[in-house]
Amino acid sequence: MSEEMRRDENVFLMGEEVAEYNGAYKVSKGMLDEFGAKRVIDTPISELGFAGIGVGAAMNGLRPIVEFMTWNFAVLAFDQIVNNAAKTNSQSAGEFFCPIVFRGPSGSAGQLAQQHSQTFESWMANVPGLKVVSCIDPYDSKGLIKAAIRDNDPVCMMEAEVMYGHTGEVPEEEYLVPIGKAAVRREGTDVTLVSFNKLMIPLQQAADELAKENISAEVIDLRTIRPLDHETLIRSVQKTNRIIVVDESWPFAGVSAEIAYVIQKHAFDYLDAPVIRLNAADTSLPYAPTLVEAYLPNVEQIVKAAKEVMYVK
Amino acid sequence: MVQNTKSKGKRSKKPTYTKETYLEWYEMMLRIRRFEERTLMMYGQQKIRGFCHVYIGQEAIAAGMISAIRPADAVVTAYRQHGIGLARGINANEAMAELYGKATGVVRGKGGSMHFFSREKRFFGGNGIVGAQIPIGTGIAFAEKYKGTDNICVTMFGDGAARQGALFEAFNMAMTWTLPVLYICENNGYAMGTSVDRTSNVTDIYKIGSAFDMPSEAVDGMSPESVHEALERASEHVRSGKGPYFLEIKTYRYKGHSVSDPAKYRTKDELEEYKGMDPVKTTEKKIIDGKIATAEEIKAIKDKIKVEIDEAIKFAESSPYPDPADLFDNNYVQKDYPFLQ
Ligand SMILES: Cc1ncc(C[n+]2csc(CCOP(=O)(O)OP(=O)(O)O)c2C)c(N)n1
Ligand SMILES: [Mg+2]
Numbered sequence: 001m002s003e004e005m006r007r008d009e010n011v012f013l014m015g016e017e018v019a020e021y022n023g024a025y026k027v028s029k030g031m032l033d034e035f036g037a038k039r040v041i042d043t044p045i046s047e048l049g050f051a052g053i054g055v056g057a058a059m060n061g062l063r064p065i066v067e068f069m070t071w072n073f074a075v076l077a078f079d080q081i082v083n084n085a086a087k088t089n090s091q092s093a094g095e096f097f098c099p100i101v102f103r104g105p106s107g108s109a110g111q112l113a114q115q116h117s118q119t120f121e122s123w124m125a126n127v128p129g130l131k132v133v134s135c136i137d138p139y140d141s142k143g144l145i146k147a148a149i150r151d152n153d154p155v156c157m158m159e160a161e162v163m164y165g166h167t168g169e170v171p172e173e174e175y176l177v178p179i180g181k182a183a184v185r186r187e188g189t190d191v192t193l194v195s196f197n198k199l200m201i202p203l204q205q206a207a208d209e210l211a212k213e214n215i216s217a218e219v220i221d222l223r224t225i226r227p228l229d230h231e232t233l234i235r236s237v238q239k240t241n242r243i244i245v246v247d248e249s250w251p252f253a254g255v256s257a258e259i260a261y262v263i264q265k266h267a268f269d270y271l272d273a274p275v276i277r278l279n280a281a282d283t284s285l286p287y288a289p290t291l292v293e294a295y296l297p298n299v300e301q302i303v304k305a306a307k308e309v310m311y312v313k
Numbered sequence: 314m315v316q317n318t319k320s321k322g323k324r325s326k327k328p329t330y331t332k333e334t335y336l337e338w339y340e341m342m343l344r345i346r347r348f349e350e351r352t353l354m355m356y357g358q359q360k361i362r363g364f365c366h367v368y369i370g371q372e373a374i375a376a377g378m379i380s381a382i383r384p385a386d387a388v389v390t391a392y393r394q395h396g397i398g399l400a401r402g403i404n405a406n407e408a409m410a411e412l413y414g415k416a417t418g419v420v421r422g423k424g425g426s427m428h429f430f431s432r433e434k435r436f437f438g439g440n441g442i443v444g445a446q447i448p449i450g451t452g453i454a455f456a457e458k459y460k461g462t463d464n465i466c467v468t469m470f471g472d473g474a475a476r477q478g479a480l481f482e483a484f485n486m487a488m489t490w491t492l493p494v495l496y497i498c499e500n501n502g503y504a505m506g507t508s509v510d511r512t513s514n515v516t517d518i519y520k521i522g523s524a525f526d527m528p529s530e531a532v533d534g535m536s537p538e539s540v541h542e543a544l545e546r547a548s549e550h551v552r553s554g555k556g557p558y559f560l561e562i563k564t565y566r567y568k569g570h571s572v573s574d575p576a577k578y579r580t581k582d583e584l585e586e587y588k589g590m591d592p593v594k595t596t597e598k599k600i601i602d603g604k605i606a607t608a609e610e611i612k613a614i615k616d617k618i619k620v621e622i623d624e625a626i627k628f629a630e631s632s633p634y635p636d637p638a639d640l641f642d643n644n645y646v647q648k649d650y651p652f653l654q
Contacts, residue, residue, distance in 0.1 A: 020578065021506035044476035044512035045443045045504055073442065076477075111363035111414065113425045115441040251653040282653040283641050287363060287425030288414035294637040 001028070001065060003174065004149040005035055008063060011149055012039040014050055015067030015104075024069045025105065025164045051077035051102070055084045058100040063149060068104035071120040071158060077102075085154040086129030101148045103157035106134065107197060107248050108285055110162065111292055117285040121196070122249040124156045125226040125258075131179055132225040134158035134197045138168035140223055143177025151179060158225075160198040182229035184236070188218035191306050192236040194259065195246040196222040199297065203246050206302035215310060225255055233259060234266045241272040242309040246297050251279040273309035278302060330538065334380060335596070335605050338537040340614050341379065342372035342593045345396040347622045348405055352395065352412060352426075355626070356572050361412045364441075365426040368396030370567035373592035374499055375400035377540025382467060382548055387457070389437040389450040390469035392427035393499075393566075397469065401436040403429055405625035415632035422635045423643065437466075443504075444470060444477030447496070451483040454494035454557075465493040465551045467544075473504020475518050484557070488525045491556040495547050496522075498559070499534065501566045506578040519561035527559050534564030535590040565590075 005011045012035075017024045019032040019042040032040040043050040047068065054064040068074040074081065081102060088098040108117040125132045131153055133144050141159075148155035185200070186207055195203045200221050207217040218236050222229065237243050243263055247256035256277035263275050278297035285295050307313065349367040356365050368375070375396040382388075390397045398408055403419050411418030412426050419429050428439040437453055440446040450468025457464045474480065475498050487494050498518050502509060510516050522529025528550065532543040540562060547558040565587035569576035600606050641652050 017505055017507065020511075024505070042507060042511060044507070045473045046476050046478060048478050076442070111425060113363060113423075113428055113441065115427075116364065279653075281640055283644050286423035286635075286640070287428070288416075288422035288635045289362070290414075290634040290637050291422070291640050294640045 002031060004146055011063045013065045014041040014043055016043055016045055016069050018067050047073050047076040051080040054100050055080050055098060058098045059088055059096045063099050065101045071104050071106040072116050072118050082127050086127045097152055098154045099152045100154050101157060105161040106158035107160050111287050113287040114284040119248040121158055121225045122254045131155045133179060134225055135223045136160050136163040136166055136198055138170045140177045142170050143175050147176045147179050163198050180224050180227045182232040183221045183223055185221050186219040188216040190216045190240055191309055192218045192240045192243040194220040199246050199248055202299045205299045209303050210306055230262055237263055237267040238270045241270050243275050244305045245277040246302055248280050251282050254279055276305045276309060332605050335600050338376040339596050341376040341400055343618050345372045345375060345399055346593050347618050351622050363425050365572045366393040367568050368393055371564045372396055373537045374534050374540050374562050374564060377537035378544050381541045381544035385464050387435045387437055387453045387466040389446045391471060392441045394429055394439050398429040398436060402434045403431055405621050406628040409625035409629040410632050413629040415629055416635045417632040444474040444479045447480045448483040451487045451492060451494050454492040457493055463552050465495055465548055467495045469497045469499060472500040472509050472518060476512050484525045487557040488527055493551050494557045495551045496559045498561045499564055500561050501564045505570045519559060522559035527557050529559035532560050532562045534562035535592050
């Protein structure tokens with residue numbers, strides 16, 4: 001964000017606790033000092049209002065980054081995201097467009113209970129006019145946020161509360177990671193494992209486990225949910241003939257449902273087993289640790305599913 | 314029409330309530346204080362997880378409120394709710410077990426720190442979305458009027474929540490439809506790290522009511538007497554069918570916003586100033602100095618609360634966690650709902 005703010009003075013950051021507190025999760029640490037209160041702006045708790053102010057500012061030539069403390073609170077702002085940001089271009093026949101980034105953590109983060117544990121990729125990806133990015137890889141996150149800020153369309157970026165401490169090589173230099181391209185994290189020949197955001201972690205661990213049993217998994221990180229990278233998915237399935245989708249969305253019309261459709265439509269003849277999906281449980285997430293434990297797909301389940309499609313025990 | 318005024322706010326030196334009332338307030342405030350202290354301790358030991366916001370410093374509001382309203386009245390508040398829940402009559406055992414996420418908790422370990430609910434105690438939660446309970450409380454009041462009762466709904470929210478659009482929509486409808494709702498803004502000076510004066514030009518939050526011709530006033534929240542006095546008056550107005558009332562109760566939270574907040578945005582002097590008005594200590598002093606009760610009577614209350622909170626910890630510790638199979642419970646009232654697997 002800071003690199004883009006140095007590069008383009010029309011970029012600014014706005015949200016709850018982003019300035020003086022350095023971000024509820026310290027994402028914007030030091031930015032107020034560097035850019036001043038004109039460009040790093042603390043808002044009241046008024047999600048609908050400040051998201052709308054972002055939309056208006058974007059229509060009028062600025063490039064806002066609107067941070068939601070978490071996407072659960074962005075629900076209050078869905079009117080502005082869905083009814084305005086996503087539709088400005090269409091309803092004005094291109095007279096106006098809306099280059100804005102809405103970002104914040106999405107997904108469960110332990111024992112935060114029902115209202116603070118929701119996953120929003122599939123909700124936002126349902127809306128034409130929005131792009132949806134969801135990635136926890138540190139290198140790619142930098143390239144993706146820079147691409148999102150420069151994008152002329154509204155982009156929703158989903159981060160992960162539990163991954164803010166996740167570290168990796170992030171070069172100082174300038175680079176972009178294109179929106180709409182998945183990453184093959186590991187090449188394999190026997191089964192395709194695909195996911196996004198924090199469930200990439202158990203996915204990679206499952207691939208390690210499978211390797212010990214001589215099952216070669218190809219691991220794909222979607223990185224972008226909308227537009228979905230059909231080509232990378234189809235090419236992988238043409239090679240492995242099997243695919244497991246691990247998705248923190250609820251199952252009904254989740255990201256995994258879309259992938260399953262795409263694969264059966266474009267790679268039906270290549271499939272040696274039905275597409276399997278592992279989702280968050282079809283329920284609101286309660287607080288108790290035993291229930292949190294039972295909510296998300298885990299390494300064991302992914303390994304089991306992979307063996308199932310391989311027809312091995 | 315009641316004027317929009319800042320109440321005189323001077324704490325009377327002379328006791329004006331009965332001994333029972335003073336002791337009740339004291340006991341309730343002490344119960345909340347000790348409960349919250351143990352909560353912080355147990356959070357430190359990771360027995361309690363997730364977001365956890367304690368009520369320390371604000372106890373006079375819970376105590377003074379409960380004595381002024383009726384058991385049949387409804388109460389709804391935000392996530393900083395342990396104190397309100399206890400004051401509403403949820404017992405310390407069920408409350409502590411809930412924080413532990415145990416099956417014996419007030420909502421069987423499903424809600425945790427932010428979400429206590431009790432139909433029996435007319436406690437409607439426990440809301441984690443800032444400001445969401447403002448229209449909900451208005452709707453609870455709507456239902457009371459609809460059913461023709463003389464119950465009111467006390468709808469509580471923070472200073473931060475006062476900036477949500479939902480407040481303005483709800484206030485307007487509540488006034489237009491003359492609903493029996495008593496709004497209480499617990500102004501503790503901060504919404505996370507943001508002080509009230511950084512969120513609006515209107516720092517006297519009670520003045521928001523005047524935009525709707527809603528009777529509104531500011532109240533000293535560090536003394537149960539002033540809270541009780543204001544609530545008694547306001548609830549009488551609401552109960553008599555005259556429509557909503559808005560109290561901005563000025564208070565202070567002694568701890569950070571949540572367990573993870575070091576609260577570096579405020580000064581030590583400010584904190585000390587408010588600690589000087591500590592509602593638990595001031596009330597104790599008033600009881601003793603005013604000879605309302607004896608030191609022995611105070612000690613008996615202290616001992617009783619200590620036993621009660623120790624017991625709550627034991628109860629929570631020894632209770633079982635919910636069965637993982639309960640994950641799907643209570644998503645629907647329908648018993649055989651076909652969940653996707
Ligand atoms: C809609 C929404 N936005 C943001 C948050 C995150 N959040 C939780 S508490 C809080 C501060 C609220 O302050 P206030 O209303 O003054 O209540 P207090 O914590 O002081 O009791 C914020 C921003 C949230 N829970 N819901
Ligand atoms: Mg506050």
